[in-house]
Amino acid sequence: MRRHERLIVAAGALGLFVLWEVLVRLGRIDASLAPAPSTILDALSRLLRRPEVLASLGVTAWEVLAAFLIAVPLGLGLGFLLAEVSALDALFRPLVNFLFGVPKSIFLPVFILVFGVSIPQKIAFGVFTTIFVLIVGGVAAVQSVPRELVTVGRVYGATRWQVVREIYLPAMAPILLESARLGMVFNITAVLLCEIYGARDGIGYRIAAWGENLQMPQLYAALVLVAAAAVAVNEALRLVETRLGAWRQRS
């Protein structure tokens, strides 16, 4: 985005908030359903000073991170395996494709039955939701490596390990990172869904509680917080992706 475009977007957003604020103050919007932006900001600053809220954020962050750190190597590894071993691919690809398209949320009750309402349950459900996009991404990454580049490596005497490190990994890096970023989006959604559905702690648990008690300023403040965190993680991953994928031809 060019600079003046950014300014327009920022001005537009600001205008919207000002309009919202004015309409609430004029009594045209019901403040008990949609509190004024100033009220939400105020609630946000108070939330950030409450240790138990910060602790809940920490629990959620831990669950998200743990699920991500398990799902990424596991999912990509399974993807590589499917891409390289055609027998496994024939056996498991239909299952992966089937589950890829099924909404994972319908399995949540099963996870509660198996793991109980617990942190491992959140992590397991996060992994389950994330892993399919990573398997599919892993397969796509391997298949994206041009055969000719592998031939070049062989002609110039690359060992098997050098072919992997010098050709496969850099060639696959942009797709791997893209899969990880997409997986992270699924992962955050899954963990929050778990927490909202049933939990003892975590920011999703608090959001559900505030919603049930009609504590709208806190609810909206938490939404702002979670949205900001999710966007920050996404943009950070995208930044790495752009850096490592700068060689990809943009036409």
Place this chain on the structure above:
Amino acid sequence: MTRALVAIRSVSQRFGVDGASVPALEAIDLEIPDGQFVAVVGPSGCGKSTLLSLVAGLRVPSSGTVLCDGEPITAPMPRKVGMIFQEANLLPWLSAEDNVAFPLKLRRVARAERLAAARRMLELTGLAGFETRLPHQLSGGMKQRVAIARGLVQNPAVLLMDEPFASLDEQTRMVLGDELLRIWSETRKTVLFVTHSLNEAVYLADRVVVLSARPGRVVDDVAVDLPRPRSFAMTSSERFGVLKDRIWQHIKHAERR
């Protein structure tokens, strides 16, 4: 005649296709002396590229032997043989100089040393000033120059070229042909050059080996007695026409079958 640097001795190659064994090359015998520029032509599908991949050590012949410097080729010999493909096949995430240095990196040559060698090769191939460009920032002809520099960077005795100019436009092809001859006269590599173009074959080579349709056999071995350095004017000379016509007669018959 100097001693043969590359010797292809009664080489046959068969491929398994749908359970059947299809012959691709049959009883090829070629002795290529050090420093000779040999073009290989033949009708489409005659096994020209297969022949190159045997010399490159990318496959082992079904029967017969390929020798380089007296040593049988059973695997790629990167220090003796450099290869250039129809497409440049550069690693798109590496700069021009890192691409040229890539074969040295595989041999764990120190970075400063391999980059110095790469820059020398880029200068030889007319790309000084483009060292840090990424492949997608280079034109087709420039990419192929990088590939040639990469093929030369280990100073191999043999350069294998598999239709290296086939995907370039005509002007670029002619300019690169002259560049290749200049580089060849400066480095005196043994060149095995596969091409579709009879003009290119006669213009560049000392000798044109003509293969028959599949399975490929050597049907003619034409010594190109045009003087060097070659010039564009020679392409309209009578001798050029005679040589080209002799080769064309073989190919015409094969393509008609």
